[in-house]
Amino acid sequence: MKLKLKIWRQKNSNDKGKIVSYDIENISPDMSFLEMMDVLNEQLTSDGVDPVAFDHDCREGICGSCSMFINGEAHGPDRLVTTCQLHMRKFKDGDTIHIEPFRANSFPVIKDLVVDRSSFDRIQHAGGYISINTSGNTQDANAIPIEKNSADKAFDAATCIGCGACVATCKNSSAMLFVSAKVSQFSLLPQGKVEANDRVLNMVKQMDEEGFGNCTNTGACEVECPKGISLENIARMNRDFLKAKISS
Amino acid sequence: MSNVIQASIIKKIAMAVSGLFLIIFLFQHFVINITSVFSESIFNQFSHFMGSNFVVQFIAQPILIFGVIFHFVMGFVLDFQNRSSRKIKYVKYKGSSNASWMSRNMIISGAVVLSFLILHFYDFWIPEMNYKYVEFLPDDPNRYYDELSHKFEDLVKVVLYVISFGFLSLHLLHGFSSAFQSMGINNKYNYLVKTFTIVYAIGIPLGFSFIAIFHYLNH
Incomplete structure (x- = not known):
């Protein structure tokens, strides 16, 4: 060619x-x-x-x-x-x-074509993790029964590789798909529910501070996402955020 | 409190709630207006009730005006913020490959609807306020149908109204179902929401267009 x-x-x-x-x-x-x-x-x-x-x-x-x-x-x-x-x-x-x-x-x-995506790292640092005491008394994760539907959805969300295609393709440069995937992969699982409120509040706060645009639900991010992360995650994050705001 | 208002998700939810409020108002407005096609007296009765009822005039109307202003101001503010989040634009950007025209151009369809509202207020709301609260003219429960009918004598106005209803339809085609997504509702009922969105977004503006054309042809 x-x-x-x-x-x-x-x-x-x-x-x-x-x-x-x-x-x-x-x-x-x-x-x-x-x-x-x-x-x-x-x-x-x-x-x-x-x-x-x-x-x-x-x-x-x-x-x-x-x-x-x-x-x-x-x-x-x-x-x-x-x-x-x-x-x-x-x-x-x-x-x-x-x-x-x-x-x-x-x-x-x-x-040239290299961009600084450390804003994603800072969003992750704001709450994209589970605090576990690893001093020897950690419960075996496989011992906790998890409904298959939730496990599947959490796994789907966890396939996000944080490439930033969602931001790049969104006409508003919104990072909602990335952040919602990272919030959902934990909030759907029992281990992640404990810190769910703080996680969603802190990650969204960091996302806003980084200067990403607002989501207008065009759905372009879902289409261009190489891992097919669903818009369902954004809806879940919106309601988790609202619940957390009301209860905090 | 200022932190709550500044959060991007709260802004989205506020846009969604105000949008759904306006969608409900639009349906109520349509139900009253469509009666003008079938019965002059029923339309006059409805209109007189809406124009003279204390709750409608002094509680519902200010809330509605606030809702309209809030939705438009917030829409323009968010659009400005969104445009500012990518100062260096792409040389080649293929937005049509992954999102509908309606979803990418809500600001354009919204601006047309806003322009229409200014015309609509000039046609109906300002004369009505002038009649009741400036000139304090005598109450006439039978004047509404004639006023409506008179406004649609002009073909240019009818065309402007129909074009505006077309843009209203485009705005609703994305806005209605999008409001549910913003409020965190994305579940097994999505198909129903999307179907109802299409029916409402096409049906209501089409109905309003029909009313305008009907009265033009009825002269």
């Missing part, structure tokens, strides 16, 4: 940045999108040009590192996949592909 790539290039967080065009040839349809980027970077390096910086790690769709906005969509045109699992067969020979970083004030660009 022969492609024209229009890629966002930005030297650092202070640089204004711009779209730069590159022509690339001999791309196999079986390559992953990141492999195509590797080929481009080889080409740029051999030409003495600074390679395009982009996040990647596992390349198996489970780490949440890769974060490109491809042809106007987070993780590109395919559904339920991260950029590393997107394959070039989704494009046609001669296509022009626009590649930009995930954009939100809360995800500032570090370089």
Whole structure:
């Protein structure tokens, strides 16, 4: 395949940045999108040009590192996949592909396609955990009976890899899908219910402080989420938040 | 208290509650207006009751006006905040691939509905307030039908009303079911909520359009 790539290039967080065009040839349809980027970077390096910086790690769709906005969509045109699992067969020979970083004030660009998603870490630190005394008297989790429906929903929520596609794709840069998944994965389970009120209040407070936009229920986040996290989690977080506010 | 109001989820819930309140009002407004198509005297009776009842005039009406102003002001404030949360825009953004036009453009449909409300207030509410509370004209329980009918003599006005009802429909198509999601209701009854949303969001504006066209053609 022969492609024209229009890629966002930005030297650092202070640089204004711009779209730069590159022509690339001999791309196999079986390559992953990141492999195509590797080929481009080889080409740029051999030409003495600074390679395009982009996040990647596992390349198996489970780490949440890769974060490109491809042809106007987070993780590109395919559904339920991260950029590393997107394959070039989704494009046609001669296509022009626009590649930009995930954009939100809360995800500032570090370089080229690499953005700082530490705002997600700070939200997690605000309450995305269960406090357990590990001094030797911890109860075996398997000894606690859990209704299957709740266990399934908690597990579904826990599949969120925190990639930030929800924020990137939302027209309001809202982080509600991410935060609601992290709240739900605990609040549905008996171990998580103990701290449920504080958790939802603190995580939502941190989310608001990070400057994410407000959710307007467009549903774009659910469509673009590589793990198919459901909007049901947002509804659950809304009612958990209201309950916690009233009872606190 | 200020922390409660500033929380993004509380703002969402406030928008949802005020929206549902306006949706209920809209239904009541429709029920009264549709009687004008069938019976002049029933429409006059309803209108006279609404226009002269103390509870309606001095308790329900101020609450309604507050609800309208709150919903619009909050809508514009939230839209401004949301736009500000992404200062550097995408060069290429394909919003239509993952969300409906209605859900992405509530501010546009809302702004059209607001413009319509200004026209509607100019047509009906301001003359009514002037009749009762400025000029203190004598009570006439039979004037309402003629006033309504007279307003729809102008084709341009009828067209403006029908276009506005179209945008109201687009606003409701997302807003109605979205209000339930905002209030934390997303369960096995979703299908019913979404079906009812479609029926209401198309049926009520269509009914209002019918009333306007009926009175225009009735001259």
